[in-house]
Amino acid sequence: MQDDLFGAPPAPPPTQPKPLATAPDSVDEDPAAPAVTRRRSGEVRTLPHDETTRALAASLNPRIRLGASTWSYPGWAGIVWDEGPYSDAVLAKNGLTAYAQHPLLRCVGIDRSFYRPLTEAQYARYASQVPDDFRFVVKAPALVTDALVRGEQGQGRQPNTAFLDPALATQEFIAPALAGLGDKVGALVFQLSPLPFSQLQRLPLVLARLRALLRALPDVRGATPDGVVAVEVRDPEWLSPVMAPLLADVLKETGATYCLGLHAKMPRMAEQLPLLRALWPGPMVCRWNLNPLHGAYGYEDAQRSYEPYDRIHDVDEETRALIVRTVRGVTGAGQNAFVTISNKAEGCAPLSARALAQGVAANSGLGTALR
DSSP, X not given: OOOOOOOOOOOOOOOOOOOXXXXXXXXXXXXXXXXXXXXXXXXXXXXXXXXXHHHHHHHSOTTEEEEESOOOOGGGBTTTBOSOOOOHHHHHHHHHHHHHTSTTOOEEEEOHHHHSOOOHHHHHHHHHTSOTTOEEEEXXXXXXXXXXXXXXXXXXXXXXXXXXXXXXXIIIIIHHHHHHHGGGEEEEEEEEOOOOHHHHTTHHHXXXXXXXXXXXXXXXXXXSSSOEEEEEESOGGGGSTTHHHHHHHHHHHHTOEEEEEEOTTSOOHHHHHHHHHHTOSSOEEEEEOOOGGGOTTOHHHHHHHHTTOOSOOSOOHHHHHHHHHHHHHHHHTTOOEEEEXXXXXXXXXXXXXXXXXXXXXXXXXXXXXXX
8 A cells, every 4th residue: 555745845924915004083095905894794704824724735635634523613713713703603503614714624524413313404504615525524313323312411211212223324314414415425424322231242233233224225435426434333342353353344245434433432543443454445434532631431521621622732642643644544545534533632623633634744654554
């Protein structure tokens, strides 16, 4: 597998023109002054990006798609949007267009679909806000990916009779996502929530149900230029020496792939890569969710520590290096790589994406993590 360097020396930032001075009380307009456009209500404006950022983005293999797990964060002012200020609600509704203009952010996660299925029209609205070469990484509804029906606090209340139901998965997820997003589909991710103990003791039966679901789904790869179905797990038992080869066989048979779920509940990335290697050649789907410093149940701790997500707090050098190596190897061999990043990974997802891009562009001797 070839692992090429796609690099270019950064260009100096452009010289900014000095503002024209005007008399403080003058009512006459200076015809040489730039026009000041009034911000429309609810409008979100992207941050003008310098030539260094644009040169870095241009140096990357176009199959590399880095992005955040979602986009509605006021703390990204001066990083993704202009200074605003913007509320969470305004960014959730209107921030995607500004986000998608960032040269390094070429994909994004849609997590809200996990909590309630989205309609074709909702997906189509997202698709209308981004360029043609932008891609979405979408989570399947918990309706079909959680073995339990849960309460508001996440506690399991009763078994979910719709768990891994193929008809519901198609009707409530695959079909509307394909129809609404069209060619902008990236990865459609079935994240299997942590299983109850009784299910963990019968993983081969759960795997049989997963196989039946994946076999019954519409052909996502055939319907889209870059789309793929991916399976993410939240129980390390799936990666045992017994289960990992069986899971790989099912994914390979059904044309799906494994999603590297970088979460403290799971083994580190190095221990998950053998499953991805077993599926080679194929795309890379990675969701970098939580810094291991916070432990398996440290999501709220990370949120308290990192808000408002405007800077890097805890660099995870091990994960960065391994993502860089894997992305280089996968895309250098002509396969796609989708990497979405949570603010809880290091403190600021767009800045983590920039660090990964710099690593990919700068390190030609890293080899490939899939060898």
